[in-house]
Amino acid sequence: MLEIKNFSKTYKGGIKAVDNLSLTVDSGDIFGFVGHNGAGKTTTIRAIAGVMDFDEGDILINDMSIKKDPVGCKKILAYIPDSPDLYGYLTGIQYLNFIADIYSIGKLQREENIKTFADALGLTPSLGDLISSYSHGMRQKLAVISALIHSPKLMILDEPFVGLDPKAAHTLKGIMREMCRQGSSIFFSTHVLDVAEKLCNKVAIIKSGKLIACGDVATVTGDKSLEDVFMELIEE
Amino acid sequence: MNKLWALVRVQLMSAFGINKMIKSRDKKEKRKLIGFAILMVFVGASLLFSLIIYDFMFADMFSKAGVPELLPALMMAASSVVTFITTVYKTNGLIFGFKDFDMTMALPVRTRVVVASRLAVLYLMNVGFCLLINIPSAIVYLFFASPPATYYWFLPVLILFIPLIPMIIGTAIGSLVTAVSSKFRHANIISIVVMLAVTIAAIAFSTSVQTMIIQPETSSDAIMNVAYKMYPPARLYTKALCSSSIVSLAVFVISSLALFLVFALVLSRFYNIINTALTTSRARSNYRITTLKVSSALMALYRRELRRYFSSPLYVLNTATGMVLALILGIALLFFKPVQLEMLIEAPGFADLLVTMSPMIITVMVCMSCTTSCSISLEGTSLWIIKSLPISADTIFKSKLLVNLTITIPAAVISAVLLALALPINALQVLFLILTPIAFAVLTAEFGLLMNLLHPNFTWTTETTVIKQSLPVTITVLGGMAVSILLLVGLVKIPSSLQTIGLVVITLAAFTADVILYRLLKIKGTQLFKTL
Numbered sequence: 001m002l003e004i005k006n007f008s009k010t011y012k013g014g015i016k017a018v019d020n021l022s023l024t025v026d027s028g029d030i031f032g033f034v035g036h037n038g039a040g041k042t043t044t045i046r047a048i049a050g051v052m053d054f055d056e057g058d059i060l061i062n063d064m065s066i067k068k069d070p071v072g073c074k075k076i077l078a079y080i081p082d083s084p085d086l087y088g089y090l091t092g093i094q095y096l097n098f099i100a101d102i103y104s105i106g107k108l109q110r111e112e113n114i115k116t117f118a119d120a121l122g123l124t125p126s127l128g129d130l131i132s133s134y135s136h137g138m139r140q141k142l143a144v145i146s147a148l149i150h151s152p153k154l155m156i157l158d159e160p161f162v163g164l165d166p167k168a169a170h171t172l173k174g175i176m177r178e179m180c181r182q183g184s185s186i187f188f189s190t191h192v193l194d195v196a197e198k199l200c201n202k203v204a205i206i207k208s209g210k211l212i213a214c215g216d217v218a219t220v221t222g223d224k225s226l227e228d229v230f231m232e233l234i235e236e
Numbered sequence: 237m238n239k240l241w242a243l244v245r246v247q248l249m250s251a252f253g254i255n256k257m258i259k260s261r262d263k264k265e266k267r268k269l270i271g272f273a274i275l276m277v278f279v280g281a282s283l284l285f286s287l288i289i290y291d292f293m294f295a296d297m298f299s300k301a302g303v304p305e306l307l308p309a310l311m312m313a314a315s316s317v318v319t320f321i322t323t324v325y326k327t328n329g330l331i332f333g334f335k336d337f338d339m340t341m342a343l344p345v346r347t348r349v350v351v352a353s354r355l356a357v358l359y360l361m362n363v364g365f366c367l368l369i370n371i372p373s374a375i376v377y378l379f380f381a382s383p384p385a386t387y388y389w390f391l392p393v394l395i396l397f398i399p400l401i402p403m404i405i406g407t408a409i410g411s412l413v414t415a416v417s418s419k420f421r422h423a424n425i426i427s428i429v430v431m432l433a434v435t436i437a438a439i440a441f442s443t444s445v446q447t448m449i450i451q452p453e454t455s456s457d458a459i460m461n462v463a464y465k466m467y468p469p470a471r472l473y474t475k476a477l478c479s480s481s482i483v484s485l486a487v488f489v490i491s492s493l494a495l496f497l498v499f500a501l502v503l504s505r506f507y508n509i510i511n512t513a514l515t516t517s518r519a520r521s522n523y524r525i526t527t528l529k530v531s532s533a534l535m536a537l538y539r540r541e542l543r544r545y546f547s548s549p550l551y552v553l554n555t556a557t558g559m560v561l562a563l564i565l566g567i568a569l570l571f572f573k574p575v576q577l578e579m580l581i582e583a584p585g586f587a588d589l590l591v592t593m594s595p596m597i598i599t600v601m602v603c604m605s606c607t608t609s610c611s612i613s614l615e616g617t618s619l620w621i622i623k624s625l626p627i628s629a630d631t632i633f634k635s636k637l638l639v640n641l642t643i644t645i646p647a648a649v650i651s652a653v654l655l656a657l658a659l660p661i662n663a664l665q666v667l668f669l670i671l672t673p674i675a676f677a678v679l680t681a682e683f684g685l686l687m688n689l690l691h692p693n694f695t696w697t698t699e700t701t702v703i704k705q706s707l708p709v710t711i712t713v714l715g716g717m718a719v720s721i722l723l724l725v726g727l728v729k730i731p732s733s734l735q736t737i738g739l740v741v742i743t744l745a746a747f748t749a750d751v752i753l754y755r756l757l758k759i760k761g762t763q764l765f766k767t768l
Contacts, residue, residue, distance in 0.1 A: 012262045013262065046620075049620075049623075049624045050623065050624060051620050051623040051624050053766045053767050071626045071627065071628055072626075073626075074624060074625060074626035075626040079620070079624040081620050084620075085616070085617035085618045085620075086618060086621070087540065087543075087544070087618055087621070088547075089543055089544055089547030089548075090540065090543060092523075093523065093525070093528070094543075097528050097529065097536075098536050098539075098540050099625070100528070100530075101530065101531045101532070101533060101535070101536030102533050102536055102537075102625045102626065102627055103625075103626065104533070106530070107527075107528060107530050110528055110530075111525060111527070111528055114525060114528075115525050118525070124523060124524070124525065125521045125522055125523055126521050126523065127523040127525070128521075128522070128523030129521060129523070
C-alpha cells in the first residue's frame, strides 16, 4: 500500500532532515513511526501526504508515485497533521461538505459517513457552529471525520491522539482497527510508545533522519518493551 | 519598561519582516525582503514628492487668500483623518483579536503593559504618517510665511501629539464595529458595510472640503472655519504653531495626553473583558444532520474562497473600494450630467474625459481591486488542507481567480451599463466600456496570483500583514494602477481620431496578456505551488 524508497529531504541551508529512508506498509497494517523531536517524522509524513516537495527517492501509494501522480495518490489517502488548523470561517458541517465535494462523495454516502463518525466522536451537535469556536480537541475530531469521509485506503496521521479526550482516543483506536480489518492501512507517528506497542502490528524508529529499526512490533522489541528498545537505540 | 520594549520589538519585527531580513539564512528570502524594503522606500519617496507638490499648490493658493497658516492646519487635519482611518481598520487584529493573544497574555507581564505595547505600535505607525504629511508642509510653509522663532521648537512637539485623539476615536469606533458584528451570524457583512461607509464618508468629506477651499469666492475666514470645523484641535495646533501661543500648545498637548492616558487606563482595566467579548462567539451546539448539497470540486473551492473573502472585513475593504467607487460613479451619473459632476468634484475636463475615456476610468478602479495577490498567503497554517486534497493546483488557482472576477466583473459591467445610459457614446464605445475593464480584471487577478505565488508569507500573526503590507499586494495594486493611469494619460494625449484605435489595441493587448499569464500560471505557478 505504501512504499518509501530511498527518501531523503534536505532543507534550505543544507540541513538534512531525512536521510535515505526506505520502508513498506502493507494492506491491513497499523504502522507506528516513532522518534525523538526533530528526528524527521513530520517531514516524512508530509512527503507521503504530498504536502511537501522532495527531490531524492520516491514514495509509492498503491503503486502510484506521489511525485508523478499526486492527485491519484491523494484520492485514496487521508492525512491529518499534528495540529490541524482548519478553516475557522466555515462551520463544521460546511467544512465536511467541502471535503466531500472535493472527493466527489455521493449525497447519501456523505450524509451516512458524517453521521456515523460525528456521532461516534460526539461532535454532531457542534457541526452547525463555526470552527473558530471549536476547542483544540473538537478541531482534531473534525479533522478525523474529514479524513474518514471518503473511506481512504491509507491514512497518514501525525500524532493523532494529542488533544483528544480519552473517549475520543478510544473511539479512534477502534475505528483504526476496523479500517485495517477491512484492508486499509494506517501509518502514524507518535511519542506515546505504549500506544504504539499496543495498537500497531509494525513499528519503525527514526533517529536524526535515519531509520534505525523497522519491522513487526514483536521482532523489534523482542523480550523488552518498546520504550526500553527506543531508549537503548536513541542513546547509542 | 524592558518588558514593554520587548513586546513592542517583537511586534515590529513581525510587522515589517526586519528579523527575517537580518536573520534569514536563505539568500533568496533575504533578497526578496530587501527588494520589498527598497520598493517601500520608493513608494514613500513618491508619496513625499506628491505631497510636496500639493503643499506648494495649496500654500500658493492660501497665501494669495491671505491665510498661509491654513496649510499646516489642513495638513494636521488630513494626518488626523489618516490616523483615524488606519486605527479603525487596525483595531481588530492589532489591539484586539490578535493571533498571539493567548501567548502574550500568559506572559508574566501586567495587562496595562500589553495594552501599552499594542497602542505603542499603533502610535508609531500613525506618527510615521503624521511626520510624512506634516514635515513637508511645515517646510513649504516657510517659503510663504515668516513664522515666529517658537515655530521650530513647537513643531516637533505638536506633531508627536497629533495621533493621540484620532487614535482614541478610531479605536472606539473600530471596537464598536467589531463588538456589534460579533453578535450576529453574518457579522462580517455588518463590519464591511460600516467600515466602507466610514471610508467613503471620509473621502467625500475631504473632497467637499477641498472643493470649498479651491472655490475662488470662498473668503479666507470661511476657509479657516471649514478647517477648524473639520477638526477642532486644528485651531489649537495652528495657533500654537503660527501665532506662538504657549497656552494653545499647552492645551493641545495636555488635553491630547490626558485623554489618551484616560483612554489607555480604561482600555487596560477592561481589556480582557472587551477582548473576550469581541473574539468569542456563542456556539449553539444543537445541530442535526439534514440534507447536504453536492457540488463539483471547483464549485466547492470557489464557495470556500468566497466565504474566506467575506469573513475578513479588512480583505473586502482593501479590495472592493475601487469597485464601490465605480458603482458610485455610475449611480451618480444617473442623477447628474457629466458637466454637473465635473463642477461638483471640481475637476476641470472630467466631463470630456468621462465621455472619451470611460473604459479606462473603470479599468483604473478594476486594477485597484485585486483579491488574489494575498489569497495564497491567507491560507496560512491551513495550507496543508488544499495541498493534501486530490485537486490540481490549476483548479485551486481557478477558484481564486473566479472570486476576484466575481468582485470586479459584475460591478464593472453594472457601472459600464450605467455609464452607457448616461453618456453620449456610440455602440463601439459601449462595447469597449464593457470589454476593456473585463480584460484588465482578468489580467489583475492573474498577475496578483502569480505575484503571491512568487512571494508567499504563511507566518503572519495578523491578516493586515499580508492584506495591506505585503510585497505582492503592493506590486499588484501600485503596478496595476500605474499602468492603467499611464495608459489613460497616453490615450488622452494622442489625437482624438486615434483614441478609439488606441483603446482597441490596449484591450486586445490586455486579452493577449491574459492568455499568456494564464499559461504561465498553469506551468510556472503549478511548480511554485508544489514548493510551498
